[in-house]
Amino acid sequence: xxxxxxxxxxxxxxxxxxxxxxxxxxxxxxxxxxxxxxxxxxxxxxxxxxxxxxxxxxxxxxxxxxxxxxxxxxxxxxxxxxxxxxxxxxxxxxxxxxxxxxxxxxxxxxxxxxxxxxxxxxxxxxxxxxxxxxxxxxxxxxxxxxxxxxxxxxxxxxxxxxxxxxxxxxxxxxxxxxxxxxxxxxxxxxxxxxxxxxxxxxxxxxxxxxxxxxxxxxxxxxxxxxxxxxxxxxxxxxxxxxxxxxxxxxxxxxxxxxxxxxxxxxx
Amino acid sequence: xxxxxxxxxxxxxxxxxxxxxxxxxxxxxxxxxxxxxxxxxxxxxxxxxxxxxxxxxxxxxxxxxxxxxxxxxxxxxxxxxxxxxxxxxxxxxxxxxxxxxxxxxxxxxxxxxxxxxxxxxxxxxxxxxxxxxxxxxxxxxxxxxxxxxxxxxxxxxxxxxxxxxxxxxxxxxxxxxxxxxxxxxxxxxxxxxxxxxxxxxxxxxxxxxxxxxxxxxxxxxxxxxxxxxxxxxxxxx
Numbered sequence: 240x241x242x243x244x245x246x247x248x249x250x251x252x253x254x255x256x257x258x259x260x261x262x263x264x265x266x267x268x269x270x271x272x273x274x275x276x277x278x279x280x281x282x283x284x285x286x287x288x289x290x291x292x293x294x295x296x297x298x299x300x301x302x303x304x305x306x307x308x309x310x311x312x313x314x315x316x317x318x319x320x321x322x323x324x325x326x327x328x329x330x331x332x333x334x335x336x337x338x339x340x341x342x343x344x345x346x347x348x349x350x351x352x353x354x355x356x357x358x359x360x361x362x363x364x365x366x367x368x369x370x371x372x373x374x375x376x377x378x379x380x381x382x383x384x385x386x387x388x389x390x391x392x393x394x395x396x397x398x399x400x401x402x403x404x405x406x407x408x409x410x411x412x413x414x415x416x417x418x419x420x421x422x423x424x425x426x427x428x429x430x431x432x433x434x435x436x437x438x439x440x441x442x443x444x445x446x447x448x449x450x451x452x453x454x455x456x457x458x459x460x461x462x463x464x465x466x467x468x469x470x471x472x473x474x475x476x477x478x479x480x481x482x483x484x485x486x487x488x489x490x491x492x493x494x495x496x497x498x499x500x501x502x503x504x505x506x
Numbered sequence: 507x508x509x510x511x512x513x514x515x516x517x518x519x520x521x522x523x524x525x526x527x528x529x530x531x532x533x534x535x536x537x538x539x540x541x542x543x544x545x546x547x548x549x550x551x552x553x554x555x556x557x558x559x560x561x562x563x564x565x566x567x568x569x570x571x572x573x574x575x576x577x578x579x580x581x582x583x584x585x586x587x588x589x590x591x592x593x594x595x596x597x598x599x600x601x602x603x604x605x606x607x608x609x610x611x612x613x614x615x616x617x618x619x620x621x622x623x624x625x626x627x628x629x630x631x632x633x634x635x636x637x638x639x640x641x642x643x644x645x646x647x648x649x650x651x652x653x654x655x656x657x658x659x660x661x662x663x664x665x666x667x668x669x670x671x672x673x674x675x676x677x678x679x680x681x682x683x684x685x686x687x688x689x690x691x692x693x694x695x696x697x698x699x700x701x702x703x704x705x706x707x708x709x710x711x712x713x714x715x716x717x718x719x720x721x722x723x724x725x726x727x728x729x730x731x732x733x734x735x736x737x738x739x740x741x742x743x
Binding site: 368369370371372392393394395396398403404410415416417478479482483484485486505506 | 546547549550551552553554555556569570571632633635649668670672673674675676677678715716741743
């Protein structure tokens with residue numbers, strides 16, 4: 240019976256490794272300039288974790304095969320190097336793995352978070368609130384109007400709390416329910432939470448960034464492929480979380496200019 | 507907007523029918539609500555996050571904070587008697603209905619009496635969560651998944667209650683809870699009629715969600731019809 244379990248264990252371990260090795264449920268195609276670094280990091284992580292997983296499972300199967308039918312209930316003394324040696328070896332192995340992932344991953348992380356956006360990046364403010372995203376472009380003057388939470392009037396589409404009656408900067412701000420951006424131009428997304436924690440996630444863009452109430456965060460990226468992609472909230476934010484989404488619309492520069500003009504006329 | 511008007515006139519007829527029983531005959535106050543100036547531009551609503559609702563509108567609907575008609579008339583103004591009306595109006599047995607259709611509240615404004623039943627209907631293929639932001643009344647919010655039955659609620663104090671949907675931030679309505687049975691909501695032509703008023707001095711108030719209130723005093727003697735008008739100042743911002 241013990242030998243049968245050892246065989247079953249081996250089969251389960253090998254079969255579950257197949258979809259990971261074959262990339263059966265992999266990420267959607269990358270549409271960003273930095274995404275390849277993230278993908279490499281993911282591949283490295285999967286390879287290391289997968290190797291450790293298989294090694295642990297096969298070792299377990301070996302032990303089951305070898306020791307399950309022992310008659311003697313005393314401690315096993317014939318382990319290579321003894322139990323203490325195995326624990327130390329495992330610690331060194333796992334420690335090295337974690338350290339290696341960290342060192343290698345620093346490069347991918349730094350390309351998004353440790354380098355500032357270029358000065359001529361397109362600035363867009365993203366606001367998350369229960370349960371929708373809204374995006375704001377500074378308009379012709381290049382300046383964002385100030386935010387006044389007391390002026391928020393959603394029935395009037397004033398999701399950001401702008402005060403166009405008293406502030407000229409706010410009058411030409413363009414507010415949109417979708418995030419339209421030109422392809423191949425860097426975008427600096429200014430992250431603003433209206434109420435609770437949310438998260439901005441576009442799998443194709445390889446970007447996931449939390450919104451934290453009270454913190455002005457930012458993230459920058461360059462999209463390379465024209466198309467429409469889903470933006471989803473990946474931070475449980477309340478009753479309507481399942482329904483909190485928007486769309487990222489990557490356009491040619493020409494289409495983007497047209498879109499921006501059209502949106503400006505609607506404000 | 508047509509359905510809106512039909513519903514509104516339905517409510518007006520009902521209100522008139524109730525009043526006919528309570529106070530037959532008497533005078534009438536009627537008139538028109540208009541604006542001067544430039545009203546704020548109503549913006550198209552982006553419903554892309556709710557595809558079933560986006561599909562329901564061939565062209566995107568706009569916000570309804572200021573709805574105007576030909577000749578500068580103002581829609582969705584509640585004109586009511588705020589002082590001088592005989593007290594003790596009982597709530598009509600008939601419920602008024604607010605429908606969530608295409609991720610929009612239809613009608614945009616619901617006027618009802620204290621303790622009159624309000625029926626909430628969801629016709630959409632998506633969940634809604636209706637949330638009247640009441641201050642004088644008890645505040646509540648209720649989820650309504652698609653296909654779930656209508657429910658009813660009542661308000662026991664007079665109040666203009668802003669209403670929002672907790673799931674779709676663009677959805678907005680007002681419940682105008684009236685102490686009096688003498689009220690009228692303007693349709694596209696800006697007209698209102700308050701019939702069956704016994705002789706006396708009355709204060710007539712006109713309320714608009716963006717422009718606030720205006721009042722006028724009117725004295726009714728006999729069965730005359732007094733014509734008054736309200737003009738709101740509109741600002742682009």
